[in-house]
Amino acid sequence: MIRATIAIAALLLTSLAWAAPPDKRTDEKDRAALLDGIETLARPGVPGNLVVFGEQAFVVVTGNARPEPVVAAAQHGKGRVVVMAHSGYLDASALAKPGDSRGRFFRNAITWTAGRSKKVRVGIIGNDGRLAAALTKAGFATTNDIDARDPHEAHVLIWKNGAGDAETAAAVTEFVEAGGGLIAAACPWGWAQVRAKQGLTVRNDLPENRALRPMGIVFADGTTDATKNGRFAVDAAAPGNAHAGRALRDLVQGTKGATERAYLVERALRALPQDDDVFLPAVERAIAKVGNKAVPRPGNPLGKRNALARLAVTVRSLRWRDLSPEDVEALPGADAFPGAVPRKAKRGARSFRLDPTIAGWQGTGLYLAAGEVLTVRVTTTTTGKSGAQAGTGWRVRIGCHADKLWKKDRWRRWPEITHHVPLEAGTTTTATPWGGTVYFEALRDARALAVEVKGAVAAPRFVLGDAASEKAWPENRRAPGPWAEIEGRNMVLSVPSETVRDLGDVKAVAEFWDAVLASHCDLAGTPLPKRRERFVPDAQISAGYMHSGYPIMMQLDTVTPPKKGALVPLLDVAARKTTSSWGYFHELGHNRQRGWWTFKGTTEVTCNLFSLYTHETLCGVEPWNNSWLENQKKKAKPYLEKGAPFAQWRRQPGLALIVYAQIQRKFGWAPFTKVFSDYEALPAADRPKKDQDKIDQFVVRISHATAHDLRPLWTRWGAPLSKWVRDDPALAKLPEWMPDFDELDKPK
Secondary structure (H helix, E strand, C coil), X not given: CCCCCCCCHHHHHHHCHHHCCCCCCCHHHHHHHHCCCCCEECCCCCCCEXXXXXCCEEEEEEECCCCEEEEEEEEECCEEEEEECCHHHHCHHHHHCCCCHHHHHHHHHHHHHHCCCCCCEEEEECXXXXXXXXXXXXXXXXXXXXXXXXXXXXXEEEEECCCCCHHHHHHHHHHHHCCCEEEEECCHHHHHHHHHHXXXXXXXXXXXXXXXXXXXXXXXXXXXXXXXXXXXXXXXXCHHHCCHHHHHHHHHHCCCCHHHHHHHHHHHHHHCCCCCCCHHHHHHHHCCCCCCCCCCECCECECCCCHHHHHHHHHHHHHHHHXXXXXCCCCCCCHHHHHCCCCCCCCEXXXXXXXXXXXXXXXXXXXXXXXXXXXXXEEEECCCCEHHHCCCCEEEEECCCCCCCCCCCCECCCCCCCEEEECCCCEEEECCCCCEEEEEEECCCCCCEEEEEEEEEECCEXXXXXXXXXXXXXXXXXXXXCEEEEECCCEEXXXXXXXXXXXXXXXXXXXXXXXXXXXXXXXXXXXXXXXXXXXEEECCCCCCCEECCCCEEEEHHHHCCCCCCCCCHHHCHHHHHHCCCHHHHHHHHHHHCCHHHCCCCCCCCCHHHHHHHHHHHHHCCCHHHCHHHHCCHHHHHHHHHCCCXXXXXXXXHHHHHHHHHHHHHHHCCHHHHHXXXXXXXXXXXXXXXCHHHHHHHHHHHHHHHHCCECHXXXXXXXXXXXXXXXXXXXXXXXXXXXXXXXXXHCCC
């Protein structure tokens, strides 16, 4: 529960003093020492980011458009610490390369954290012989694989990549408090990715975070973009605007511009474990007066101006996960989205046989109400043994609206509303504050199971090819669960149940979308995917109007009837065949895309080949005359008259699509399918990875597939070709082909 213990603003501000370092302090002097001789700091790989909140902590380097820390430091007790959000900053190679900014920063960090120590002794936590040798060569007495509990009089400890455990963390904290120096580096998102299947999180389990939290710095989720030419520019950093403790203070005081930095506090809440007894209580006091009405709803979004309400939402979004299922309550706004379950709807028991060969989310036709408990009991396995001896390798998922909205400036629903838990041997219980459709997911080591599910209500579900499901549809479409599922053999559609109440020919809907995916696979020269694709409309999605992935997410207007009594667009097969379905086909096309034949600037181009193909094969629209492409042709003449600057071509997907359409118009789709199939057949090591190689290979392959030399065509469009392609004797033997560019100016 959120504690409401402070009523007087002055007292609240006093309680925040720990987290609100004065604007003028010694930070700049220390920061200057750390950045001495550095104008830009290299970006090794894809760094994560940090949360800086402590009184004695300060930001050193920031990245991203709205600043987030990638390097931070702190004074703690008698010691000092420097933290970097990528282990590449502590690579041996950084010290070995002259002029490498990482090496310069590494040396500066050792000197600064060592304080007044002159002959610095360095200890490495974990075994890194190469780093030990590089440090020794750089003039530091170094001990490799040091025991943090007995650091052999080291002045500075080097700690990276999550080495060690809770005891290591406690020893490191004690070491710093006693006057030692610490340099810690990790790639938090990478660490979490590797350990996700173990149920470990950066927030609760990264050893470095246990040690760093008392110092006012923790590793967080997410990644950090560079600020200048792929690097972090020191002069572009905004250290004063990236401190979460200061941001919280300014929010409470109502400081001008404070709401622009509320995201820092939100990120701190998601990064700090629930047992934090310093920063989180201060946040709770700040949001004590936020009422239940200040929550996100589709018609009443929470924007940046609602900063304290957003903090309250963030706290509530985290706190429920630490409760037992029986203590989870529905949160306000869940009735608006994803929707409410009628109180009188029957909560019954259903049995299922779970097939581990089915990839992705396995539907149940059940819906769990917000704040209610779902109970799953494993009854038998394939061996016939009791559930108490089986059940590993599966998880239960609640909800299909999987997009996380934490980085959005406006929330039209709660930022994270789906949940999954491991299916334990015996009995598993779970609950969420929002509820959702119930699914099972088979993991790598899953076995066939029989389970009994209690506590959910029935939701409309249609399964193509299941005679019982097809027969029961007139009744099942009336089921009380607020979200329905239409399952084809290749595609699954999640839609609001209200949209299917009067849907009679549901079979035609499933068959149409199955055919769409099948046509995409035909063009790609690939078999149908083992995991069926999914469409999920949402009150708000993480990016764009629609986006690809699993599931493919889209806005709610795709399931909003254009007029009273009409079918919603996603289910209106007749309209999808006669009215443009570009967006749907486009996103499915992204899922068929391959990086081997998609070079820089064509991510939003080659996916559209699938849109053109399916519009032709299922909707009867000739590709060259497709209305979407027609609108792009007018861009060609001005572009070509400017000398075909390829950088512009890369920036304009519609313009870039024209050359592919010209090839298709002359030679049909067969050459594309051949090229795509050839790429699929290549060993992974032989597929192009560098951008120029992708351009070169595609031009060569599509030329051979059409039996025509297409180098002049691509050169006319400005594509840079390597010398080996320009001099290729095999292509020179083919007849050249060039389309009539004047046709681009002619009306349809």
